[in-house]
Amino acid sequence: xxxxxxxxxxxxxxxxxxxxxxxxxxxxxxxxxxxxxxxxxxxxxxxxxxxxxxxxxxxxxxxxxxxxxxxxxxxxxxxxxxxxxxxxxxxxxxxxxxxxxxxxxxxxxxxxxxxxxxxxxxxxxxxxxxxxxxxxxxxxxxxxxxxxxxxxxxxxxxxxxxxxxxxxxxxxxxxxxxxxxxxxxxxxxxxxxxxxxxxxxxxxxxxxxxxxxxxxxxxxxxxxxxxxxxxxxxxxxxxxxxxxxxxxxxxxxxxxxxxxxxxxxxxxxxxxxxxxxxxxxxxxxxxxxxxxxxxxxxxxxxxxxxxxxxxxxxxxxxxxxxxxxxxxxxxxxxxxxxxxxxxxxxxxxxxxxxxxxxxxxxxxxxxxxxxxxxxxxxxxxxxxxxxxxxxxxxxxxxxxxxxxxxxxxxxxxxxxxxxxxxxxxxxxxxxxxxx
Numbered sequence: 001x002x003x004x005x006x007x008x009x010x011x012x013x014x015x016x017x018x019x020x021x022x023x024x025x026x027x028x029x030x031x032x033x034x035x036x037x038x039x040x041x042x043x044x045x046x047x048x049x050x051x052x053x054x055x056x057x058x059x060x061x062x063x064x065x066x067x068x069x070x071x072x073x074x075x076x077x078x079x080x081x082x083x084x085x086x087x088x089x090x091x092x093x094x095x096x097x098x099x100x101x102x103x104x105x106x107x108x109x110x111x112x113x114x115x116x117x118x119x120x121x122x123x124x125x126x127x128x129x130x131x132x133x134x135x136x137x138x139x140x141x142x143x144x145x146x147x148x149x150x151x152x153x154x155x156x157x158x159x160x161x162x163x164x165x166x167x168x169x170x171x172x173x174x175x176x177x178x179x180x181x182x183x184x185x186x187x188x189x190x191x192x193x194x195x196x197x198x199x200x201x202x203x204x205x206x207x208x209x210x211x212x213x214x215x216x217x218x219x220x221x222x223x224x225x226x227x228x229x230x231x232x233x234x235x236x237x238x239x240x241x242x243x244x245x246x247x248x249x250x251x252x253x254x255x256x257x258x259x260x261x262x263x264x265x266x267x268x269x270x271x272x273x274x275x276x277x278x279x280x281x282x283x284x285x286x287x288x289x290x291x292x293x294x295x296x297x298x299x300x301x302x303x304x305x306x307x308x309x310x311x312x313x314x315x316x317x318x319x320x321x322x323x324x325x326x327x328x329x330x331x332x333x334x335x336x337x338x339x340x341x342x343x344x345x346x347x348x349x350x351x352x353x354x355x356x357x358x359x360x361x362x363x364x365x366x367x368x369x370x371x372x373x374x375x376x377x378x379x380x381x382x383x384x385x386x387x388x389x390x391x392x393x394x395x396x397x398x399x400x401x402x403x404x405x406x407x408x409x410x411x412x413x414x415x416x417x418x419x420x421x422x423x424x425x426x427x428x429x430x431x432x433x434x435x
Contacts, residue, residue, distance in 0.1 A: 021178030032064035039068035062190030081116035279321035326375035336363035
């Protein structure tokens with residue numbers, strides 16, 4: 001990857017794209033530290049550190065939530081809107097028609113996603129503002145001590161919604177003028193910055209050696225465990241089953257076509273991190289709503305006792321939901337019938353398998369088996385490392401900063417960014433050769 005970056009900076013056009021990407025990411029990080037007037041972040045920081053759900057949300061936004069910054073809710077509403085639209089596409093024929101309309105349909109889907117993002121940003125900003133108010137973090141310094149609390153709340157909500165829309169705009173500009181998927185890079189930068197801040201702070205405390213701080217050997221052991229998990233994620237993310245395909249020779253006029261051998265790459269973890277995001281979002285949604293609006297209710301107490309994060313039932317439900325969403329997403333991404341039809345149309349066949357229905361069944365069987373292994377891996381990554389980290393460290397800050405979902409996203413985005421950069425370099429090299 002470092003060699004790819006080195007070559008990228010040697011090419012003028014690619015270098016400009018990289019600089020644009022870095023500049024927009026810098027603006028995003030700046031917005032994660034610009035405070036919203038009316039919020040006392042020092043008071044709210046203790047609430048974030050003592051709550052696993054809010055700590056996870058703050059980690060995804062690059063600590064902007066605990067800083068009470070302009071990008072406090074960040075890109076989270078846009079992600080949720082994209083997930084909702086993906087699920088609705090399977091059920092609504094109109095959205096399926098948009099997907100088949102090319103660029104025009106893509107623009108319509110993007111516009112619908114923006115509208116849903118505004119609605120979700122409004123709901124999330126209200127919930128976060130209520131959480132700020134309950135922690136006593138809303139300040140009257142902006143409008144004076146006689147100002148009503150609801151006025152400050154509306155002001156904070158408007159700024160958070162504005163910050164979310166600005167974050168979405170930055171992501172789209174990175175996609176259009178930079179390198180890689182802008183939304184994914186914003187999430188990547190937020191998670192990496194949160195993890196970096198947490199680990200640097202803990203190392204500083206360890207070197208100070210004051211009473212109650214974490215020993216340096218525990219931090220070194222934690223770093224080794226994190227590296228081991230990263231290596232496992234990279235290994236599985238790159239793993240794939242290559243199904244060999246042979247194309248028959250065809251003579252058209254005076255030219256001969258086909259006759260070559262190729263393969264169909266079927267990834268072990270084709271769905272990436274999406275099943276974990278879907279599963280955790282679904283099971284934590286009632287907890288989040290109850291925590292923001294009714295933290296003292298009997299329902300919230302019952303939910304935390306039996307279905308809260310860390311309970312056995314929670315682990316079982318998350319594993320089952322990951323399995324379900326893995327198969328659900330695999331059906332969307334990999335269609336054996338379409339692939340079998342395309343192979344047969346171009347005169348291809350899989351060795352030992354007859355074209356048509358047998359090929360479809362063969363590819364479907366491979367996809368189901370790989371999906372099962374991928375789902376088991378995702379369930380393992382989602383549950384085991386977090387439990388081990390929590391048992392060894394007993395430190396919520398580091399556990400939230402190095403969540404399984406975050407590490408999967410970091411690895412996936414880094415590998416995808418490297419692939420897109422290599423493709424861009426190859427395209428520019430071919431263009432220069434043709435000239």
